Amino acid sequence: MSQIHGANEHIRAAIIGSGGRGQYLTANFKELGVEMAGVCDVYEPNLQKGLKAASTGAKAYDNYKRVLEDPAIDVVIVATPDHWHAQMVIDAVEAGKDVYVEKPMAHKIDDGFRVQVGMQRRSFDLFQEGKQLMDRVGEVRLVNAWWLNNQKSLRQTPLAGKLDWAQWLGPAPHHAMDPDRFFNWYYYWDYSGGLMVGQAAHVIDAIHWFMNSTYPVAVTCAGGRVNLAGAEIPETTSMAIEYPENYLAVFTVGYKAMHYAPANDQMKQFHGSKARLDMG
The missing domain is CATH 3.30.360.10 (Dihydrodipicolinate Reductase; domain 2)
Structure with missing residues (x-):
């Protein structure tokens, strides 16, 4: 944890990756009393669904780095595809945010970093x-x-809105936009x-x-x-x-x-x- 919050202190979080898992985690954090104040996704339909699941007045972001720049956000929850986990956690910690990341904490060994990981069971x-x-x-x-x-x-789903494919790929090898891969x-x-x-x-x-x-x-x-x-x-x-x-x-x-x-x-x-x- 980068900061220690008091028992009665209000915590404001943002979800990065608001697909099905991100929306599930949003609901769980809200039950714990966390204000889900931000939603970030590069796919417009997921962004809109995430905003509906978040707290009233939640702010929308289309780039996770804008989330990390926001001093009003205390915690970020990373629920993206695996290939983004390591870099987002590193960037978030360096920005002074506390982080919850979905497993696995990294996609490849050479993503190489160490964080404490908690497991459900x-x-x-x-x-x-x-x-x-x-x-x-x-x-x-x-x-x-x-x-x-x-x-x-596999799911055979057409894209239903704007997708920032280049940002979604991030550190992964370049590939032409492909809904099946997404x-x-x-x-x-x-x-x-x-x-x-x-x-x-x-x-x-x-x-x-x-x-x-x-x-x-x-x-x-x-x-x-x-x-x-x-x-x-x-x-x-x-x-x-x-x-x-x-x-x-x-x-x-x-x-x-x-x-x-x-x-x-x-x-x-x-x-x-x-x-x-x-x-x-």
């Missing part, structure tokens, strides 16, 4: 209770985890690591936490063929991790499996010598 009461049960399962040498569902295709950025290497990166951020962190782990000794990953027309990143992948604490973790993502309800599409199984703990 660590503040979820179900997982906190599960963590307390780990001393009852015995020695764990294997953890199996998966996240399965069915995605039929609406499905999660499936293109220039902007994301795909479902494995997005879901492993949750799952592997929970495994680290439950197992009191440090750093892996080795990580291997395999991906199948791409089965979503137009995508670059496979939707079916598996990762095996070896830990110095003497256990293996295997995490599989498969989005060409059967359709699951959101509450049932993921699992972490800790195979202990006395019992198995399942965390959904």
Whole structure:
């Protein structure tokens, strides 16, 4: 945190990237009593939706640097595609803002910077209770985890308003404007690591936490063929991790499996010598 706010001090925040996730976070921060005083997006329809979700009188921005220049904004929330996360966080911190950034904190290792990252499951009461049960399962040498569902295709959505494509690309390689890339950025290497990166951020962190782990000794990953027309990143992948604490973790993502309800599409199984703990 760049500043320490008193318990009763009014906090004014701006969302950078007001698509679906940005609008969700806007609602959550408002519930916490934060005034969502600014909305920034390079796609006009998302900007307008973000303004409707924000606090009354919120200011619109079409460039995140204008947000950082505004002394009335205390906090910025970064909910852009992954390839922008690192640079926006660095710029925001250098501008003296506090920052909440969606995972992952960076798209590539050479984005290279260090910030403290909080993960959802660590503040979820179900997982906190599960963590307390780990001393009852015995020695764990294997953890199996998966996240399965069915995605039929990429989104086929036409642009419905003004888009500043050059600003959206930012640090990514130049590419002609492409609505498919804009609406499905999660499936293109220039902007994301795909479902494995997005879901492993949750799952592997929970495994680290439950197992009191440090750093892996080795990580291997395999991906199948791409089965979503137009995508670059496979939707079916598996990762095996070896830990110095003497256990293996295997995490599989498969989005060409059967359709699951959101509450049932993921699992972490800790195979202990006395019992198995399942965390959904």
